[in-house]
Amino acid sequence: MKILVVDDDPHILELVNIQLTRSGYRVRKAANGYEALEFLKDEIPDLAVVDVMMPGIDGYTLTKKLRAEEDIPVLLLTAKGELEDKEKGFLAGSDDYLVKPFQPKELLFRINAILRRYDKTVDILIEVGPLTINRQSYEVSSGKKVVLLPLKEFELLSLLASRPNQVFTREILLERVWGYDYEGDEQTLNVHIKRLRDKLRKLADNVVITTVRGVGYKLEVLQK
Structure with missing residues (x-):
């Protein structure tokens, strides 16, 4: 399964890439929202992991585009944990919300839970x-x-x-x-x-x- 990871922090981008690759996922990396949208012209991922605080297109705006154009499930990553920020993320269409710093295993738990809800793992x-x-x-x-x-x-x-x-x-x-x-x-x-x-x-x-x-x-x- 393909997962698109979008984050302007190269360290977070590589950390998530390593964890997901080890768990059997195919990972595509994007350093910002513009790169993510370019990627969608060639491939549609099964899920996107998106950072909220990015220059240019922020995570909320990118989430709205991903859901509106291809209905891609989205897990938001952010340093903010306030209720208003979570509400904004869910209103944008995200499926879940993970606050930095996070445990890599919790990231996998949440991704698996989202994919189970969408039942994208297998065909009938x-x-x-x-x-x-x-x-x-x-x-x-x-x-x-x-x-x-x-x-x-x-x-x-x-x-x-x-x-x-x-x-x-x-x-x-x-x-x-x-x-x-x-x-x-x-x-x-x-x-x-x-x-x-x-x-x-x-x-x-x-x-x-x-x-x-x-x-x-x-x-x-x-x-x-």
């Missing part, structure tokens, strides 16, 4: 190799074989299948499937991955979940 029907994953009926099929998976297994498979060959970190999988406030350990993820692998072998043995050591998992379609 996902086709990968011989598998068809139906997000409405919760069915996974391959030819005449059809299975119904437990909810968390289904969400985990859907997320991995939404971006074949892309590595998802363990943290991102836990946050997107179990929620950012999940207090369990990674063993839960390990158990669900094992169960999914067992079921995929029976359903479509060339669709596999690969472990990327020290990082996370990805879904691949092997050539027969």
Whole structure:
């Protein structure tokens, strides 16, 4: 998923870029509102992280343009925490508001929460190799074989299948499937991955979940 980050502070811009890239997002950087609008001529991001206090086009004005022209979800970054500033941000169309200085993990929590609300992570029907994953009926099929998976297994498979060959970190999988406030350990993820692998072998043995050591998992379609 593509995230546009707009901030005139190069240090903040690079910090956000590093954190989001490590979490599996594709990041596009812009040093001001004008650069951000130029970027939109070529690509439409899934979400924008926008600084409020910028010269030229400020964050509130840019947010209005992003929402009016492409309906892009916006998370505002600002050094201001007063109620009036928050109100101004939400009236401009922002989806959330994060006050500097912030913890990088909180930035990820908020981005994931916004993306879940917009349901931009997957399509209703996902086709990968011989598998068809139906997000409405919760069915996974391959030819005449059809299975119904437990909810968390289904969400985990859907997320991995939404971006074949892309590595998802363990943290991102836990946050997107179990929620950012999940207090369990990674063993839960390990158990669900094992169960999914067992079921995929029976359903479509060339669709596999690969472990990327020290990082996370990805879904691949092997050539027969």
